[in-house]
């Protein structure tokens with residue numbers, strides 16, 4: 354040790370690096386890996402220690418983050434990686450140098466875990482202290498029973514909600530929403546029950562959620578109800594565009610709440626009658642006034658009327 358000491362304490366990192374290259378004493382290598390202020394020197398020392406125990410020592414008690422990364426990459430035991438992912442948290446006073454040092458270590462360890470090993474992911478989901486880590490784990494869990502268990506037994510609201518976000522069972526989602534007192538965006542994407550969607554369309558506190566719900570409605574009488582009775586113009590428009598009943602559309606086209614509703618209902622009615630393929634005939638043709646032609650020159654306006662549905666349209670042709 355005495356022989357290397359002067360070189361290892363040299364203020365020039367290149368000199369220390371050279372010393373590390375020659376060094377074989379693992380105890381000293383470990384100390385350098387944990388304590389050298391220079392990333393390259395600490396990393397070189399980390400690359401040379403040989404036991405997993407030493408690598409763990411560098412991860413948990415070293416001051417050099419880059420060295421810790423090298424150590425985590427060299428750890429082969431999934432169990433040890435799980436421990437790093439779940440035991441580190443933000444509040445270790447000795448590691449205050451980087452506020453997010455522990456998160457970076459835990460995250461790298463998590464990334465080295467096999468996401469297909471559900472048992473490992475469940476352990477991380479339950480035990481990890483950092484939100485980002487347990488959240489990443491929950492996102493890999495596919496077993497609905499485990500998700501249900503987390504959704505009910507999770508210690509914090511945020512953990513229970515993260516589990517609910519992964520559940521695709523409609524009945525369970527509705528039950529959780531009722532307990533919570535409102536529906537989330539995820540809930541609405543899962544729910545197909547038309548009466549619940551109607552309830553959301555009327556009672557949600559946000560227009561955005563109401564719109565999502567109406568977009569998922571197919572039930573014609575519920576759509577008609579929204580098209581006629583919703584106080585939100587946007588919702589009436591979405592509902593009208595999903596109606597397939599020509600009689601209801603004709604009624605809204607005539608007596609709808611707003612001019613916009615009436616014109617939407619009319620367009621939808623025309624579309625349903627001719628399915629977009631109108632049988633147009635020309636009902637008028639007007640040549641531009643030669644004294645007032647536009648920048649393209651002379652033009653002609655042609656008016657059409659569909660023989661089947663009666664929709665009128667026009668086009669301008671330049672010549």
Ligand SMILES: [Zn+2]
Nearest residue numbers: 627631659662
């Ligand atoms: Zn037509």
